[in-house]
Amino acid sequence: MDLLNPKKYNGDHLDEKSREIMLKTIEFFENMGKAKLKEKASKREWYADFLEFIKENKIFYTLMTPPEYADGDPNVRWDTWRICDFSELLAFYSLDYWYTWQVTVLGLGPIWMSKNEKIKKEVAELLKNGAVFAFGLSEREHGADIYATETKLVPQPDGTYKAYGRKYYIGNSNVAAIISTFARIADPDGSLPDKPDKSRFAFFALRRDEKYYELIKNIVDAQMFVGDFLIHDYPVTEDDILEKGEEAWDAALNTVNVGKFNLGWASIGICTHAFYEAINHASKRRLYGMYVTDFPHIKRLFVDAYARLMAMKLFARRACDYMRVASREDRRYLLYSAMVKSKVTREGEEVINLLWDVIAAKGFEKDTYFEMAARHIRALPKLEGTVHVNMALILKFLPKYLFEPAEFPEVPKMDVPKHDEFLFNQGPSGGLSQVRFHDYQKVYDSFDFPNINVFKEQIATFKEMCMAAPPSPEQMRDFDFMVTWGEMFALLVYGHLILEAAKIYDVDKDLLEEIFDFMIRDFSKFAVELMAKPSATDKQIEYAKKMIKRPVPDKERFERVVKKVYSYADAYEMNP
Structure with a gap:
């Protein structure tokens, strides 16, 4: 596995049509050039040319339509492997362009999960004709707290509904053909029950009819459109309903499982482009009579940035395999997807921080990609709630993960071109604490490298602490305390899948040791x-002291990785 390099992209891990899509997308951006890309961004210019390119090449249709609505086209499917590639590639050039794709992914989730065949056939045709979609979940006062949703469907005497409400943070709401909108079914007098009732939830297909749809503004200062809109007296029939009750609730959460996975891949794309720009700049700059890249602290910054970036990619790629083999009996993907959207995106922030310390003031210059990357990288961990929200989710998996491993068939590299049907038939969204995992210890024990061994000592002590000094009921209610506990568990999971991926992709020992060097320090x-x-x-403090470890230093290994990192100098630069 290597870093994405559009100038040397061959896509030999993809089928012919998928490779063609990636190469055409590269050509679109490279023909635009960096100067034009930055000019459009600074002017906050809507990317109509990009959407026309998507339409002409039927890219969203090919990548996001289930085969049963594809009129027999064998290239049309929802294939998570190539979706990850496309997410990485778009964000490599610009998160603004990635965003219209990402929001369409989310908007399609409740549609493909529904039983409304009429809507599904209509949506496939719309995709074929270049339409984009939107996900109408969040509200201004409540964010993504869907229990508190105030958008409502008021029953009418003729069996239809009238929709009323205000949605906020809704991408593509200026152009979306359909907005999959989450609401609650009200009483006939228009009132909502005081307490949330899952039987009252609903998703419906909202179209932007100006008689009922009022687009207030774009709430961000960017090329992307993140809308604030009102709906009033909007007529809704049963033909417009996607799901009701528990199924609507499940569709909301299951869509997040599928769609927010792309956030980690966007971070990987951004960090990769920023890495190229940083190494190109530093390798040519001389200060105090020597090249910047010869300073010891610069070597450490670059090695850490590269190790963290490669770890992000290894974990996310392996998590993709588990997404693709998922079933009602194998729900391990729920943890790994949550890790990609939270842990990988936060690691992306750290990579940019490290690279920024290398290039310093250069990172503010308006003609650099880095200036844009430094702004965009912050958005990704925030697009799916706070650290606390995600850590609460991740912690639900800890008991079964650590103490009740189960047997599963070994999961191979899942690069086979196939439709990932289960992602639209995930079933009930609850029961996370009952999800079983394979034994992480076997994977760790199959490696006998110095830093990995130190990390194994840390996680063994952590497991012992979970048994002998677990959080008290009071501590479990103190999420400031539990976040740190969760961070250590997340590192254990992170290392587990990185090591699985390392075997698949034959990652060399030097890089693995540098990855676990920062893992030890983070732990x-x-x-x-x-x-x-x-x-x-006192007992928890005693265990915590035992978990403080020093990575095993190896100067020769470090210099070999430095040489590898510096070999990327001038490997890629976007067309001017």
């Missing part, structure tokens, strides 16, 4: 954080 940092928590018990 130690969280152990210190745990010790500092006011509610930490």
